[in-house]
Amino acid sequence: AQTVTQSQPEMSVQEAETVTLSCTYDTSENNYYLFWYKQPPSRQMILVIRQEAYKQQNATENRFSVNFQKAAKSFSLKISDSQLGDTAMYFCAFFYAGNNRKLIWGLGTSLAVNP
Amino acid sequence: GAVVSQHPSRVICKSGTSVKIECRSLDFQATTMFWYRQFPKQSLMLMATSNEGSKATYEQGVEKDKFLINHASLTLSTLTVTSAHPEDSSFYICSAQPPSGVFGELFFGEGSRLTVL
Numbered sequence: 001a002q003t004v005t006q007s008q009p010e011m012s013v014q015e016a017e018t019v020t021l022s023c024t025y026d027t028s029e030n031n032y033y034l035f036w037y038k039q040p041p042s043r044q045m046i047l048v049i050r051q052e053a054y055k056q057q058n059a060t061e062n063r064f065s066v067n068f069q070k071a072a073k074s075f076s077l078k079i080s081d082s083q084l085g086d087t088a089m090y091f092c093a094f095f096y097a098g099n100n101r102k103l104i105w106g107l108g109t110s111l112a113v114n115p
Numbered sequence: 116g117a118v119v120s121q122h123p124s125r126v127i128c129k130s131g132t133s134v135k136i137e138c139r140s141l142d143f144q145a146t147t148m149f150w151y152r153q154f155p156k157q158s159l160m161l162m163a164t165s166n167e168g169s170k171a172t173y174e175q176g177v178e179k180d181k182f183l184i185n186h187a188s189l190t191l192s193t194l195t196v197t198s199a200h201p202e203d204s205s206f207y208i209c210s211a212q213p214p215s216g217v218f219g220e221l222f223f224g225e226g227s228r229l230t231v232l
Binding site: 033035042043044045046047050052089091093095096097101102103105106107108110 | 147149156157158159161164206208210212217218219220221222223224225226228
């Protein structure tokens with residue numbers, strides 16, 4: 001069975017600095033997708049970034065980038081130039097088409113960006 | 116991006132009453148929607164997969180008769196919490212994937228906070 005582990009329940013960072021959130025997963029599949037979702041205090045979940053497992057190049061979306069290590073089954077999220085609006089819960093999620101198309105979620109990391 | 120709207124955002128009801136939560140995909144047709152439950156400071160727990168025109172698929176441990184799901188059209192799924200009790204108080208979130216979207220990339224509603232007195 002697939003599992004997703006986020007080992008950092010809480011993290012904090014100073015505004016304008018860089019922070020990395022960790023995520024590891026376990027699967028025997030070869031073709032899958034990985035996601036980072038953000039849930040701000042408003043509670044609506046928003047997609048931050050996604051990575052297709054068949055792509056070697058790490059995904060980047062503006063200040064957000066990932067370090068995808070397929071062999072190590074690691075998928076960390078780096079937030080550069082942190083902003084106050086980045087304060088949120090961040091969830092790592094795993095998907096493959098064979099699992100009835102369901103996302104497997106990590107437990108989340110609560111990130112606080114301090115002024 | 117695709118828009119999913121959920122209503123109501125907050126609802127308070129008395130114990131024993133039923134509450135309906137609506138989830139709409141505003142700019143795409145969603146043959147499948149997902150209903151989640153989220154406890155404070157915890158991850159999302161998948162309750163059921165809502166399938167348009169057919170019965171919902173419930174996750175293990177979720178009471179079908181307690182949480183009724185109806186997906187009568189390609190843009191609307193409803194979750195009805197029947198005979199609600201205080202332990203049903205929670206944050207309920209729906210999501211859907213556009214047909215042309217990337218596998219697993221979901222769009223979420225705003226969530227509905229249910230408080231049962």
